[in-house]
Amino acid sequence: MLFLFGVLLAVSSGARFAFDRFGWGSAIILAAVLSVNYGNDYFDIEVDRLNEASPISGGSGVLLKNPELMTLSKLIAIGLMAISVALAVIFTLVFRFPGSFIAFVVSGNCLVWFYSAPPLKLSYRGLGEITTTLGAGLMVPCLGYFIIRGSLDSLFWVFSFPFVLYALSIIVSVEMPDMEGDSKGRKYTLVVRKGRRFGFVLIALANLLATLYLSVVSKSNLTLVSVDLRPIAIFSLPPLATGILGLIERTEDRKPATRLVTFNVYAISSMLLIVDCYFILSLLRYMPPMM
Secondary structure (H helix, E strand, O other): OHHHHHHHHHHHOOOOOOHHHHHHHHHHHHHHHHHHHHHHHHHOHHHHHHOOOEOOEOOOOHHHHOHHHHHHHHHHHHHHHHHHHHHHHHHHHHOOOOOHHHHHHHHHHHHHHOOOOOOOOHHHOOOHHHHHHHHHHHHHHHHHHHHHHOOOOHHHHHHHHHHHHHHHHHHHHHHOOOHHHHHHOOOOOHHHHHOHHHHHHHHHHHHHHHHHHHHHHHOOOOOOOOOOOHHHHHHOHHHHHHHHHHHHHOOOOHHHHHHHHHHHHHHHHHHHHHHHHHHHHHHHHOOOOOO
8 A cells, every 4th residue: 555655646746657667566566575474474483482463463373383384485585575676677677767776676675574584683673663664664655656756756755754654653553462472582672672651652653743744744835736635634533543542541461452553553554545545536537538
């Protein structure tokens, strides 16, 4: 949904939608995302053994039940990352994009790979939140914008900030259910270091800042072709509500905390889906009729 938002933002700013570029970009990001899922299951298996799976955390559980698939999982993760980079190289050559596009895809894949993979294991060194915020909140929509627009401009950077905040809110939410197991497994997430109450404060602050920022942007004089920005601030109210609810309760107990952060992740995901649908419908209104 974040990738699609980047695409739609570029189109709404006047860039022509190119289905071939969109298809290639979707394949690049899909391979990278699947690589992360397979890789995290492999490298986090020892910590996953210490955690009880929740709707938003704890891994898939496939390798815990089928340890004989571990080597295959690692090979699939590496293969998918190689496919993502190879597709980026071909894309650059076919569509005559700058070489920086390849560097961008390579750096993005490396960033999320070393989230849990040695030797860096960023999430075990207190850097998981930065990694996820940059990877999901910034680089994913950036890729969507880049493949359609062909470059990055001030419009993208204006819209990147709230989605970086939502990515931060989601990763802190995902860390909440696993606090005890992560602590035993020496995975020093922000929640392990600061506790669940601090996590709820950070989630509420991130969601509040995102809503305030979107409210300001929606009332600005930004010129986006055929898209009224005012409803976007309204769409951000559900995540704001879940953030405030978590702030009010601020519990350290796993079960109620898991329930609250699950609501938060679902609220943000729903908001992103609604924003994408709104952009699509707004753009379709002004498309020329098919002959």
